Amino acid sequence: MGEACVADNWQNGSPKGIVLNSKDEETRTTIGDKVYVIGRTDDGSTSSLGVKIYEKSTRKWVIPTVLGTRPATCKGHSAVLWNEDRIMIIKKGSNPDDCIWFLEVDTKYVKEHKGNLGIEVVAWSKGVRGDAEKPVVISGPSGVGKGTLISMLMEQFPSMFGFSVSHTTRAPRGMEKDGVHYHFTERSVMEKEIRDGKFLEFAEVHGNLYGTSIEAVEAVADSGKRCILDIDVQGARQVRASSLEAIFIFICPPTPSMEKLEERLRARGTETKEQILKRLQNAEPEIEQGKSSGTFGHILYNDNLNECYENLKKLLGLDGSAAGNHKTTLEGIDLPLNHSVSQDGNKIQINSETPELGKTSKNLIVLDVSKLKGGAPWRTGGLNVNAINSFSDGLNGINNLS
Numbered sequence: 532m533g534e535a536c537v538a539d540n541w542q543n544g545s546p547k548g549i550v551l552n553s554k555d556e557e558t559r560t561t562i563g564d565k566v567y568v569i570g571r572t573d574d575g576s577t578s579s580l581g582v583k584i585y586e587k588s589t590r591k592w593v594i595p596t597v598l599g600t601r602p603a604t605c606k607g608h609s610a611v612l613w614n615e616d617r618i619m620i621i622k623k624g625s626n627p628d629d630c631i632w633f634l635e636v637d638t639k640y641v642k643e644h645k646g647n648l649g650i651e652v653v654a655w656s657k658g659v660r661g662d663a664e665k666p667v668v669i670s671g672p673s674g675v676g677k678g679t680l681i682s683m684l685m686e687q688f689p690s691m692f693g694f695s696v697s698h699t700t701r702a703p704r705g706m707e708k709d710g711v712h713y714h715f716t717e718r719s720v721m722e723k724e725i726r727d728g729k730f731l732e733f734a735e736v737h738g739n740l741y742g743t744s745i746e747a748v749e750a751v752a753d754s755g756k757r758c759i760l761d762i763d764v765q766g767a768r769q770v771r772a773s774s775l776e777a778i779f780i781f782i783c784p785p786t787p788s789m790e791k792l793e794e795r796l797r798a799r800g801t802e803t804k805e806q807i808l809k810r811l812q813n814a815e816p817e818i819e820q821g822k823s824s825g826t827f828g829h830i831l832y833n834d835n836l837n838e839c840y841e842n843l844k845k846l847l848g849l850d851g852s853a854a855g856n857h858k859t860t861l862e863g864i865d866l867p868l869n870h871s872v873s874q875d876g877n878k879i880q881i882n883s884e885t886p887e888l889g890k891t892s893k894n895l896i897v898l899d900v901s902k903l904k905g906g907a908p909w910r911t912g913g914l915n916v917n918a919i920n921s922f923s924d925g926l927n928g929i930n931n932l933s
């Protein structure tokens with residue numbers, strides 16, 4: 532991780548210094564030729580922070596494609612440039628789980644999307660304390676038992692796991708609900724959304740288009756749960772190549788396998804004969820790729836369902852008795868409503884004062900950003916927070932450290 536430097540105060544001509552804005556104002560952060568202006572959108576109609584870019588050499592404004600969920604507007608914010616590739620936003624008067632955000636402007640994830648789209652791209656990622664649990668990617672041929680295993684996991688640990696609801700152009704099965712099992716969609720609509728950079732990955736599978744939207748993954752992260760993705764091998768490879776750090780598990784049929792898969796698919800009774808045939812034809816190359824591509828860190832054989840489920844739990848560290856009480860380690864950061872921000876290397880200092888029993892309580896929160904992890908399209912974890920309180924009687928300065 533490189534050195535952090537503070538946002539340029541463009542407005543006042545000061546070369547360095549953090550801009551703390553009052554309501555409706557903007558921060559302006561210069562990186563090379565570009566000035567990133569973050570604040571209310573020009574039309575004032577949206578409830579989220581907007582981004583526009585001023586190119587100094589061409590003297591032109593560019594409105595970038597913005598990936599990810601945007602932070603809601605707030606009573607002002609500070610901007611701190613970090614590692615020359617992202618801008619940390621510290622919001623005033625926000626909830627603990629909504630006060631730190633990162634606008635990625637030149638990270639690997641953003642560069643990938645810039646390459647695909649050929650346009651200016653930025654991406655939002657919410658900042659959290661601690662480490663975000665790694666999402667779990669599960670792949671395997673049709674009928675192998677992915678859906679069954681995922682349902683068992685979600686049933687036993689409802690508060691821990693959240694399912695990433697994919698988009699697909701295939702028709703819903705009898706019991707499937709739109710928005711729960713899949714977002715069932717038109718091909719033309721999904722293709723446009725893919726072009727607009729709304730998907731983390733997508734692939735043509737068994738003659739239909741499937742994909743994971745960034746919003747689907749973020750919805751799970753927002754609920755504080757660990758994300759499970761049921762996607763094919765091509766999709767898993769794309770996720771592996773992205774910045775999303777995940778656990779990749781390939782579920783294999785028992786050997787000899789094809790008969791078992793056919794049996795299971797027939798017994799499931801959700802596909803026509805032709806559809807079953809297509810799935811079985813695709814199964815062999817899929818198993819081959821799953822086992823050999825190096826994408827998957829773990830391979831589980833689903834012969835006996837309960838045994839396979841136990842192995843899956845073991846792999847996810849859920850076989851201990853404390854598993855049911857497991858909580859995600861993600862936490863928000865409780866910042867005072869009004870504060871000022873300064874920076875000392877890897878440490879961002881947030882200062883505030885509150886009157887208390889005739890004295891003034893001075894609060895200093897130190898955010899250590901030296902161990903940031905993850906990033907868009909997932910959370911930015913690894914924020915370390917230390918709070919120091921002191922009291923002043925107004926004459927002697929700080930006199931009581933706690």
Ligand SMILES: Nc1nc2c(ncn2[C@@H]2O[C@H](COP(=O)(O)OP(=O)(O)O)[C@@H](O)[C@H]2O)c(=O)[nH]1
Binds near residue numbers: 670697698736741742
């Ligand atoms: N790449 C990708 N594959 C997906 C996604 N959602 C589902 N799939 C895969 O598409 C394939 C077909 O899924 P589905 O139609 O539900 O049939 P099933 O596998 O027979 O239950 C499976 O391999 C899924 O893992 C997605 O968002 N992206």
Ligand SMILES: Nc1ncnc2c1ncn2[C@@H]1O[C@H](COP(=O)(O)OP(=O)(O)O)[C@@H](O)[C@H]1O
Binds near residue numbers: 799
């Ligand atoms: N180990 C197993 N032994 C026998 N049947 C199984 C096993 N695992 C899953 N099944 C059954 O096989 C069918 C296909 O499983 P499913 O979870 O829908 O597969 P996938 O999601 O991988 O397509 C379902 O009817 C399920 O109940």
